[in-house]
Amino acid sequence: MKCEDVSKELIAYLDRRSNSAEREEVEAHLIECAACRGRAEEFRKLWNVLDEAPLVEPSLSFDAKVRQRIAAEPRPSWFRWLVPQPRLAFSMALLVALSIWLARLPQENMATVAPNEQQQFEMIKDLGVLENYEVLTKFDALSELPPPAAKPATDQDEQKPDGGA
Amino acid sequence: MVRTDVQLMLDVKGGDDSSFDLLLVKYRRPLVNFLFRMVRDTATAEDLAQEVFLRVYRARKQYSPSAKFTTWIFRIATNLALNSLRDNRHRQLDVSIDEPAQEDEAPLQVPAREMRIDDQMVERDRAEFIRRAIAALPEKQRVAVLLHKYEEMDYSDIAKILECSESALKSLLFRAYETLRVRLAPLVTQPAAGRAEERRPS
Numbered sequence: 490m491k492c493e494d495v496s497k498e499l500i501a502y503l504d505r506r507s508n509s510a511e512r513e514e515v516e517a518h519l520i521e522c523a524a525c526r527g528r529a530e531e532f533r534k535l536w537n538v539l540d541e542a543p544l545v546e547p548s549l550s551f552d553a554k555v556r557q558r559i560a561a562e563p564r565p566s567w568f569r570w571l572v573p574q575p576r577l578a579f580s581m582a583l584l585v586a587l588s589i590w591l592a593r594l595p596q597e598n599m600a601t602v603a604p605n606e607q608q609q610f611e612m613i614k615d616l617g618v619l620e621n622y623e624v625l626t627k628f629d630a631l632s633e634l635p636p637p638a639a640k641p642a643t644d645q646d647e648q649k650p651d652g653g654a
Numbered sequence: 655m656v657r658t659d660v661q662l663m664l665d666v667k668g669g670d671d672s673s674f675d676l677l678l679v680k681y682r683r684p685l686v687n688f689l690f691r692m693v694r695d696t697a698t699a700e701d702l703a704q705e706v707f708l709r710v711y712r713a714r715k716q717y718s719p720s721a722k723f724t725t726w727i728f729r730i731a732t733n734l735a736l737n738s739l740r741d742n743r744h745r746q747l748d749v750s751i752d753e754p755a756q757e758d759e760a761p762l763q764v765p766a767r768e769m770r771i772d773d774q775m776v777e778r779d780r781a782e783f784i785r786r787a788i789a790a791l792p793e794k795q796r797v798a799v800l801l802h803k804y805e806e807m808d809y810s811d812i813a814k815i816l817e818c819s820e821s822a823l824k825s826l827l828f829r830a831y832e833t834l835r836v837r838l839a840p841l842v843t844q845p846a847a848g849r850a851e852e853r854r855p856s
Contacts, residue, residue, distance in 0.1 A: 497828060500827045500828055500831060506808075531835050535834055539784060539803055539834070541777065542784045542788070546683070551704070555678060558704060
């Protein structure tokens with residue numbers, strides 16, 4: 490047995506808790522190794538020194554305080570099963586909130602879809618006008634016309650191309 | 655017939671509060687001392703010991719004798735002590751159970767080995783020297799030493815409390831006692847006058 494192996498078993502050997510095989514191994518090493526023998530002797534002395542650490546006594550009111558704290562504990566009562574447990578209450582609240590949210594979800598979708606359909610309807614209704622506008626804006630012959638006279642544009646003038654189409 | 659701790663606790667579970675009083679009388683002193691050596695403050699130690707008994711009482715309905723009562727109650731005490739120590743460090747960096755204790759007191763001044771301890775050194779000073787040497791151990795080593803030396807618990811029970819193997823516990827104890835042997839060298843080599851003969855051999 491080496492010194493590092495003895496270190497693991499030395500405490501158990503000194504407090505007589507090692508088995509016979511371990512004890513024999515440690516004893517054999519201690520006979521050979523003066524350093525470990527010296528350390529073992531100092532450990533024995535150390536334990537005597539540690540015994541000098543004074544004990545503290547619990548205060549006279551210790552028991553009374555414990556009993557007081559126990560008395561302050563909530564006692565189980567017959568109607569306690571009626572009171573929901575915090576976790577259960579939280580789970581139920583979460584479930585209700587989720588249900589409400591899910592129930593409202595389709596209505597919100599309908600609300601967002603409705604304007605889109607309305608816009609599409611308006612677009613289809615004005616499709617003919619839009620097509621005419623596109624033809625006129627790309628009509629090359631119009632670019633050869635002289636620029637309009639410098640007079641303020643009126644609503645009537647602005648409506649002319651549409652009216653002409 | 656003397657009832658075992660487990661029997662007493664089972665009686666408490668059955669509604670017999672007088673059995674709890676017997677456990678209280680039996681364990682209040684070792685618990686207060688263990689906690690005092692852990693947290694180094696008598697008021698805190700008493701408060702934590704009361705908390706240990708309160709938790710034992712609260713857990714009475716769920717109690718099953720799967721482990722020794724001593725192991726169970728000291729495990730509760732150890733956890734409370736370690737939490738208290740961490741809380742008192744004012745939310746410093748996370749402290750591991752294996753890290754050395756952060757002493758807020760002056761560093762322990764270990765006299766040189768060859769320095770002769772004054773024969774007139776009062777017991778109180780020696781006790782304070784010992785107390786501070788133990789307090790300066792890393793928390794896990796401190797728990798191991800306190801349960802091994804002062805509570806004389808089995809290795810298997812201490813290992814359960816510290817959640818480590820028995821082999822790891824033996825190494826831990828060796829390191830702890832080796833540290834104490836060096837720190838308390840002046841006392842080890844110079845026992846207190848008039849006390850050397852009184853002390854029982856360990």
